[in-house]
Amino acid sequence: MRAIRANAHSFRPTQPAIARVKFFFYEKNTGVAHFHVEADEEGRFPVEQAAGLLAIHCIVRNQTPEDYVVMIEAESSHLAGLTEKAHRLLEAGRAAKRQVKLTRREEEVLNGVMRSLANKEIAASLNLSERTVKFHVSSLLAKFRVQGRMELVREAAQHAASTLALRAPVATRESRFLASPVKL
Secondary structure, X not given: OOOOOOOOOEEOOOOOOOOOOEEEEXXXXXXXXXXXXXXXXXXXXXXXXXXXXXXXXXXXXXXXXXXXXXXXXOOHHHHOOHHHHHHHHHHHHHHHHHOOOOOHHHHHHHHHHHOOOOHHHHHHHHOOOHHHHHHHHHHHHHHHOOOOHHHHHHHHHHHHOOOOOOOOOOOOHHHHXXXXXXXX
């Protein structure tokens, strides 16, 4: 257990501006909070009470006092604006994630993937080799940070539906069979 002690029997907060009402005992390895003690009327750490609770927890869990760390509850005035700032940063992070830069060929291949076409079908419609299409699919998986085609379709739909200009239509199997041959 780590804590700075003023003397053997009490711990007085060094900064009186921060009212330390509760002292939480967390397990170092897991970060799990096991118990807390409240400061006495003068704001001091109740060493006797905390030592008793810590000893009981160490016996029950077969641990030592060094396996715990004491954390102090922060006043809500010190946390003012925290939630709003975190939300702004979260939105900024999401906006950066949405901006996936794709080449024209990647857009065309993605269009085929989103239509559930096989690599062979995409390759035939774009006049590419199947190996080239596989390369573009791998590149798309990396750019969208996903593992498979289904995740790619989901992420592409969420992040780029409004920004993707799908430039070249990809012919499906059905449309190729419905086209009538021209006779001269």
